[in-house]
Amino acid sequence: MSTEGGVSPWRIGNPSAPVVDITVPYANENRNRVLHKEWRHQGGERVPVPPIRLPRRSEGAYRVRICKQYMLDLSLEDQYSDAVAGTTGGPGGHLEDQIVTSVTLNGAWRFTAGGRRTTAGAGTLCARRNEEPWAFEVARGTRAVALTVPASEVRFPANTRAVTAAQSSPAAALLLAQLRLWTELSDGLGAAAVAAARNATLELFRGLMNDQVIDDAEVAPALRGAAMDHIESRLLADPDLDPRGIAAALNVSVRTLYRAFGQGAGPSVMGYVRERRLERARAELASTRLTVSEIAARWHFADSSHFIKAYKKRFAETPAARR
Template identity: 50%
Template sequence: MQIEETPLLGRNDDPGRLTIDITVPYAEVKWAQILHSEWERQARDWVMPAPALTLPRRTNGSYRIRMQMTRMADLVVQDMYSEEVAGHCRWDDQVIAAFQLRGNSRLAVASQMNSVGAGLVCVTRSASTWDWEVGCGARLAMFALPASEIRFPRKQRSITAQQDSAAARMLLAHLRSWADVNDDLSPAASWAARNAAVELLHGLLNDQVIDDAEFSASLARAAMELIDNRLLDRHLDPRSVADFLFVSTRTLHRAFASQATSVMGYVRERRLDRARMELMSTSLTVSEVAARWHFTDSSHFIKAYKKRFGELPSALPRGTG
């Protein structure tokens, strides 16, 4: 795959941008001291401490790291080039999306190791400490945003996708366009661009994970269990189910695509099942049962009942309560 080398961050004269460019000889005994002091000098206006780095042992050549970072609303977007290096840092309550434009990277979060090659994008959920390493000549485009903004599938801390997918291309193109005009945007326009980036990231996550048959089946089962426990809730609908399960309504609907019914179809079927049980075991009237299970009126209930069970409610043996 041909990796695009277009700079992510557009103009270099943006006052809201930080550029760090450091070169340290591998053979320099005090390389760590030089790197950290130079980092602090260049990043002083951002109050951003240098990460803990480990360089490979070499006697020739120099290590170079070059980073451009731009604050856009509450996101930090970063374009980074680095020679081979390892390190760790803290990104509390953050989600990091990293586009591997060239080279290879490895990222360990909560004991889960992810290896990311050129042409992939890895989206990783927050943890207190991140251990990472990049290969020689690696180039990445990354952005971080508050973890509370992103709904991950349950039990997953990271998702990897192809950069040439339509969702990934749209997200990266949006970030590039936004970064290029960021300094000229009003606060309202900047936040609108930020919200669009969040939605595009959700689109990328949803497109990726919903193709996982195991996840799709698990999500459908979890939704059905939730629905079974909330059938009396008048406001039960796909949005409320999706919000409870931390997925989008689109993801929920796609998970039900392999089922014999839709989300609301399942709700209606289970309400009819419960209504049938009540008609057989209580003295409630058809109208009372229909209202209790949120059918618009008794005629609508009777029609739906006959379609599901092949008979009218009046054919049931009635309970005495």
């Protein structure tokens, strides 16, 4: 694909009438002031000007071109930019209450925050939280599609500020297919269909986040710990305690929950539930006068024979021997 700021393969907005289309010579002494003034004039509140600065060069010109389209409170932008740097996010800053996902088609975006650098090159996407500021650099001839969603609609783990993924990964490919189809059909959709498309896009985006975030070595142990705490609180009260209910309580997918328990040598989700019920039952064998059958029923085993078999396998002795 050409790296020039022409027509995008994505049908976003009106390519013949972009919201922002500016060219400023790099050698212009007032290049940043000219850029900001013209951007404010063209983009207004629809595409607010970010705090950006142009490099000084003796020749050539900087060009930025943006087309935009809305899906209710979600938005898509087709972005072209030459080399530039700036900041985004932060309290009261640019897009602070949004999660912005850059789907890079050509060139590269580089984001830096807290000493960490995240690069979104061609073929990747990068979703970032903006409540704290990011410094960014855009390589010359960079083309990207940007999806913006309200931060209140997406659960980001507290210790994760950016998530990257290959555009070819199944979850990312499904999201991008949904977005491309919507841009092609949006002109003919009624209000109800637009609302349905918006909700479907959010669900696919959340699925992408769940798939990618769990691969973070810091996140999986925290999720596993939260699941264990929830399991402990429901061992006695919930005879139907299962992965679907546990995942729903933690606002993650069942697949994400399985992957969190799959990292390490510990038991599976239901293996952990059974292990904890056996341990609690073992303590009651020594501290109560309940019969083996009563304890088996109390801790939600199908019957006493299933309980005895599982107990013997776990502790290498029978419940009667423990008592």
